[in-house]
Amino acid sequence: MSAHPLLSAPSAEVKSKIASTYDAIATEYNAWTASHHAFRLQYLNRLVPQLSAIDNSRILELGAGAGDPGTVLLATLPAAHIIANDISGAQLSLLKARLAAEISAGKVEARQGDMMDLEFAAGELDAVVGLYSILHLPREEQGELLRRVGSWVRAGGWLLVNFGGKESEGSVQMGWLESKEEGKESQNAMYWSSWSPEESKRLVEEAGFRIEVAEIGGKEGSDADFLWVLAQKVG
Template identity: 75%
Template sequence: MAPPDPHLLLSAPSRELKSHNASTYNAIVARYNAWTVWHNPARLHYLNLLLPRLPSTGTCILEVGSGAGDPGTALLTTTLPEAHIIANDISIAQLSLLQARLAAEISAGKVEIRQGDMMDLTFAEGELDVVVGLYTVIHLPREEQGELVRRLGKWVRSGGWILLNFAGKESEGTVEIGWLEEGKESQNVMYWSSWSTEESRRLVEEAGFRIEIAEIGGPEDFFWVLAQKVE
């Protein structure tokens, strides 16, 4: 079977692109998790900038794109043992690994798994204290990135926080066939998109957040934003 045509895929509906991403992450879960270890120092650096700003008890955290829970979810559970963490990911394979890794925390009700598209999540106004989304918002079409940030402005309580990263360079949309499978015929598809850093900043501020940190950092020069919800 011939590989998919990336040019045709760029005009595909959002649901189709996300379905491809989910299938690809399921197929390459072990390879991806080994490869992405080089991003972990950046993840930990920015999470450790967030953690001192959070209350030690009663914190409800949504983590979109949690993956297998290493290192993000694991760090949140150990640093904030009384927090309730909602781990969301589109990949069933990744969440199966998270479930095995954090079985005790899940059993105790400290970690809740919600598999699926982050755009299908719903919360009441002010229900969340914190939202973390690292290397995941980029998988949404740009219009949905803006809509997600607007929703976060409603879901996160006054005084709460978001920690997100966006791609550092603007792209209307990119499709790669056989990502992390160099030299192989593949049906695996990965999709990304991004606004400019200026537009990503604007979206965050217009959603009601005051930016504490907005900088290019980590491998591949992502745009990291740590921001607090204000009245």
């Protein structure tokens, strides 16, 4: 069986397909992932107490999706400003509807686009959260993103991310989460990649963070483990 052409495609093409696929399956994805909210909340609830005493905190959420449960929980922090980034316009439209009051109040800001195109000043952010999102980047971009995040987060700030739990140069699944229609071939495709857990941890540390939590958990299906990392910026 030949390799899927997306595995050798330029990064922009990969991301365009990810965006269009998430747009197409937004409803199915959000229904499916609701059963996994406990995994996210388990780690988000380790981060939130670290941020609750910070006035006017600025938090970047990479891959915010429709806002549940991450943005919703982060928006409960006092005087917090959450920048909710996602590559899918359909998902962010759902987030805007879900968090209309918080957006109107200035607590939440939705930014659509590739996370690699984001720019922030050095030390501008108090925390960055990226759950089930960085693993959509080609592997060579993951380390570069973490280096940028290390610049954006102030000394003493926080990083909460997860990565694939085993090494993969890249994988593609056609028709992911779609209802199968007989005789119809799906045009949607999802892409993931990951370093080994040891390398992912090394990249986090190289970006200037001290790892407080690093553990494998959050199994989804028969072969999808994740490395969850909570780390504090050294300064």
